[in-house]
Amino acid sequence: MELGESFHAVEILILLLLVLVAFFAVMANRLKVPYPIVLVIAGLVISFFPRMPRIPLDPNIVFVIFLPPLLYASAWSASLREFKRNGVVIGLLAFGLVAFTVWGVAVFSDHFITALDWKAGFLLGAVVATTDAIAATSIAKSIGLPRRIVDILEGESLLNDATGLLALEMGLGIILRGESPTVASGALRLLTLVVGGVVIGLLIGIVVGWLEKFIDDGPIELVVSLVVPYAAYIAGERAHASGVLAVVVCGLYLSRQSVNFFSPSVRLQVNGAWEALTFMLNGLVFVLIGLQLPYVLGGIRGKFGTGTLIFYGAVFTFVLILLRMMWVFPAVKIAEFLSNKCMGHKEEPLKKTEVFVVGWTGMRGVLALAAAISVPEVLGNGRPPETRNLIVFLAFCVILVTLVLQGLTLPALIRRLGLAGSPGMDPEEKEARKIVLSAAIHQLEEGRKIEGKGAEHLYDDILHRYRHKLAAIGGGGDGELEAVDTEAIFRLRRIMDQALQAERRTLIGLRDKGRIGDDVLRTMERELDLAYSRYEGGSVA
Template sequence: MVASAESLHALERVVLVLLVMVAAFAVIAHRLKVPYPIVLVLAGLVLSFSQHVPHIPLDPNLVFAIFLPPLLYGSAWTVSWREFRQNAFVLALLAVGLVGFTVWGVAEFSDRFITALDWKAGFLLGAVVSTTDAIAATSVAHALGLPRRVVDILEGESLLNDATGLLALEIGLSLLARGDLPTVGEGLARLTYLIVAGLVVGLLLGVVVGWLERYIDNGPVEVVLSLIVPYAAYLAGEEAKASGVLAVVACGLYMSRRSATFFSPGVRIQVKGAWEAMTFVLNGIVFALIGLQMPYVLAGIRGDYSILTLVRYGAVFSAMLIALRMVWVLPALKLANFIGRLQGLKKATSGRESLVIGWTGMRGVLALAAAVSVPEMINDKPFGPRNLIVFVTFSVILVTLVLQGLTLPSVIRALGLAGQTGMGPEERNARKVALEEALEYLRSKRHEAGEVHSHAFEDVIDRYRRRLEALGEDEARKESAVETTQTVIRLSKGALRRQRSAMIRMRNEGRISDDVLRTVERELDLEESRYLLRKS
């Protein structure tokens, strides 16, 4: 019992340290205007040398089974299916073609330039580092107003290449155990089964959950159900010997499209808030854990190589991976543009956008978990290169995440792709159509009601008319409408703040209970959220 209590307290200390790190360094990252994944990795790296911070080994099973499903599901939820479908060829070139090219390039390089890694061990290393992590890249892209097409490609690639990277890892381990590569037919058959079966499992689960959603309209229950779904999809995919990753992605895409019809407004607000907090915490813990792995990485490699040799290996491999990505991405996107023109698609990736996509090949926790999952014994013999593979992977993560993550804003600005924020033509047109239909509905209802409550109709119609004029083409009327709308918003927010102050004062004076305050406060918060300005 005592030992169990001590283990529980140790676990509590670990969780507390990780949560404090996430909260504290995320605030620092916000102040510095640096993506929080980069700050957390560097903070974990520095703190890993402190005797007062508990050493926390990275368990690959923890990453694959606990962290990966909800993070994939949350990412898939925000992806637009239309853009995902339109970018299918580009994503295939990056998530399949680039992964294979990276594995082959690393294997060839290792066999020729590193004596400790032969072609087979190099193939395994290539499989480990072939998957990218777009969290830091897309966070910078959103902040700087990178074109939405680039963000869609980066997010889609990071969702799909996890599956192909894990397949490459499976082949690499089989190569070391059996001594030969599977035939092309065997490889294609396995890849096809992984993709098709994973998609089918995810879509079937999505259909079942979508049917259940018709009978549920409870915020807390919906939050719990939304957390169950990604784990169920991942486990079902793995049980079917298919890709659990693709099962989660397929389920997330399906549920995201259906959520507009089966979530009530109140439930949607609760679920979105819960998931934003959860994905932030999970992402933060994951990147903090990466930095905290330094003692374990050094412990496995220390004594076998000099510091200079290790630094050279890490730098050279990182530079090679960046070069391999650029060499593949630029012609691949040109090919995708050519195929797109033949299909009649108008959207194409410019040369500047291709450079940004090529520069965002950051590696993350999935690569490190894959490296740590490499067994120490293969065919009952010690696998000597394992520790070097773990070290090189850790070095690649640090170099690509920190170097590329910190330089990405400068690259975006230098290429003239920054500052494209605000409302795009498609969003503007959608808002105009929606407002016009709302006005048509209100006018028809006013006509049916006659003079009864006509003042209420006029008040609502006037607000909708001002919002429509703010989206118009007439600059004079548009400017006047925007100015009027901003005045209404400013006055309304001031009135709401006065209401909130009055409620707090009455609570402090004992005239109302905290329950009454919270009930009215939630209504005021929801009303004030309507007045959040969006630049047009």
Template sequence: MQGGGVQAVQLVLLLLLVFVVVFGALARRLQTPFPIVLLIAGLALSFIPGIPRVTLDPDFVFFVFLPPLLYAGAWTTSWRDFSYNLVSICSLAFGLVAFTVLGVAFCARWAFGGFDWRLGVVLGAVVAPTDAIAATTIAKRLGLPRRIVDVLEGESLVNDATGLLALEFGIAMVVYGQTPDVGEAALRLCWLIAGGIGIGLVLGRLIEWLELRIDDAPIEITTSILVPYAAYLAAQAVRSSGVLAVVASGLYLSRQSTRFFSPRVRIQIYAVWNALTFILNGVVFVLIGLQLPYVLAGIRGQYGLRALLLYGALFSAVVVLLRLFWVFPGARLAYFIRRRILGQRENTPPARQIFVVGWTGMRGVIALAAALALPQMLSDGRPFPQRNLIIFLTFCVIVVTLVGQGLSLPVVIRALGLAGNEGANCELAEAQRIVLEAALRHIEEGRPRDDPRWAGFYDDLAQHYRERLEALADSPDGNGPEGHRKYVDLLREVMQVERETAIRLRNEGRISDEVLRLIEHDLDLREARMMGGVLE
């Protein structure tokens, strides 16, 4: 690569990171989910003359961005909640994807000139899967009830497999004129699922074995970053689902991580992954917005502006309505299976929660990458029909679902009277109470009865845990009474005095920078635990 090319790439990367930092901070100030702000920022930046043009390479998305983001989503997903909601997740990840593909194929054949069933299936498969990044980021940011977030997380982690399988068969129909065989499709789906999950679990078990034998933070952090790429590439190599391989390895290792991560490594690895996912998420959504000139360039001259706006609005409405049409009977079917077949004690899901699940169907970079990955030519050398229109319609769906539905979600939540995570807060408070009581019992049982020299240590430690229990008992959500908050504020002030004193000693030359960093590290850990609700 020539020097000018290297400098151009460096400039683009630098600008992307600057955009992510600036607009990420703006999103926090506006209290708006950052995917929405970054997408709008990318759209606005695409019109500014002189901004470097960045094309979105589908392979780059699938092999660089997708694995770590899916892995991070799987890592933070509760296996208990995922398995409990598995029927609902499958209803959306398999049933809704198939319903969307068929519904879009029917509507496209009727509404858009030049679309037949085969092209309709391709278009439906491109826009059917929701985006793991967009859906969960927005859902958590808006404080949706935990059950809804669990279902949306699970759906967005799994439905790429069925969507990409449908796209595979759709492309085969268009490019080669093949008619899919139902038996072949079923076997292919089974291999995608079984192969992907199997590879993910085998790799997860191998990494667990390795982690149990090392305790080195840099090595373990690097290994954790390599895992999703290894899972994805291994599954893709045998034509199974790389998506499910990443998800399976993430779920398994997350559940087992308490066995092999030391507290020191856990703190560092979470910090690294938080920064990594923020950067990748931010770059992805800015890149989506920056694709507007390329999308318009591909379609310009073939359709008038009015026709394009009409097509985009009509198609986006169809995609949104198809999801809403499915979720209500799908939720009833899932309820029937859980209660009547699986024997779970389950209440009928409220209609307002079902509606929110239907309204939270954001599309993102996976849909756009799938559209851009469509082949340019058919097997006979003719151009792929309606390729540019498919890309444009996909872009419209992303903007409408992410910006339109994302910005309207707070209004919908307030109108339906849906609360946040009260159940999760109560569960946290109950878990903290049980943990503290167990620690207090251990202190009392271990207290030496015949050696008074250590009595003071045990008394102080026991009193510390009793105070934490009392603070917890005074508040059902575990936030503590006003006096406890005052104690936390005072402790924070005292720790700030410690920091300032250590800095003064360094500035006076009485201690080295290394000693200052050690003191700051200790204070940072104490404050991080305090802010997390666990006081030292």
């Protein structure tokens, strides 16, 4: 095939995948099912269509192309305050659970899967040990899980990639080179990964934050925001640290600082573009997972009986879920003790039902499949490739069950356990709105005193709307501002700007004092940006 024909085929293939993503995402919305589940099933079904182009999943594409921007977007939307509040339990899940899972899978494989020994089981455990940031965040948020559970799952999935990739590195060393890593060497390597990743991510974030002060152009800001996660990931990997942690730390830092260097119009442009980009990449990832079944079956077919494969897949997935449950309950208790007694935090303990949901929501995704596919065909000493193919097959089974079965049962489960999100405004957000609107009203009243009677009617008009909005929040209404029709539009814009600036300063102050999380700030900040863009464009609604 000539080069031009090859590019043409790739174009058609990408177009086909994007059309599939859009179509099945619409179906997911109609069915009220999280779109990752529908896309995985759709890819699975389509993979059996005759003459369907075969699309192998290159692990390098996942690690280098998909992973950095998706991790960056997840870190950008995370709340640093909640990350700190739940830091102990997140650490026990992101580090301790990965080690426990690798050990448990190694022991299970050695005793119950005849085709695998302890070494291959260790490698298999490393492949499936990490939860997927993409799957966990997109599914958990879409089904209305309680905010604290989402924060824990999000934090765990953002951090455990470093420990999982370290375990994969150790497992490959055991299989390929006959290495026998010690606890000390593993701890030292983990420390290098974590410290190096954090330092590199923070340095890149500081530099980019400084450069952002000189930029206020939407397209340029978008290009910069696209370059940053790749730069952080590559820098981390080149330094033999954790590129994943470098991206996460950089995203957390810049997200927190963005309130200072993004103008409202730029923030709207960049956020809108990133929402479209992350949806597209997420969609492609989940469709590609489903499309891998022919390759997985092709590698394993003929080596094991169908009944044996189904039995292995079902039992192994059950064991993996059980291992997570066994770790989560004591880990949460230990975390609560350390947080409340030793660190002085005053967090309400998680209910047993909430801990169960944390244990049940251990989604695996494309990262686990990419790790499995990255395992070499020959695992050392001429070991037969059946071992590698079985590892890929079992990883695929785990991904399919945790995404589809657990994902589909979660809505009913949280309703049954009484954990469904309550309708209406979050109490923290409601309180923040009251404080912010009161600050704007105070600013307007002071401005009316200074300007005197010449602008009194303008101030009275806007004050009326703000007071109405404040009263509506107290009564549970939306309190939308109505359009103002006046000839003194220039003066009105200036007055509105003062009020909105007072709201923004107060909002940032509440975030910086820890009274609200970054998620509440972003929700209200978007509304302020929209209000700013409306009156700048000629409306003062």
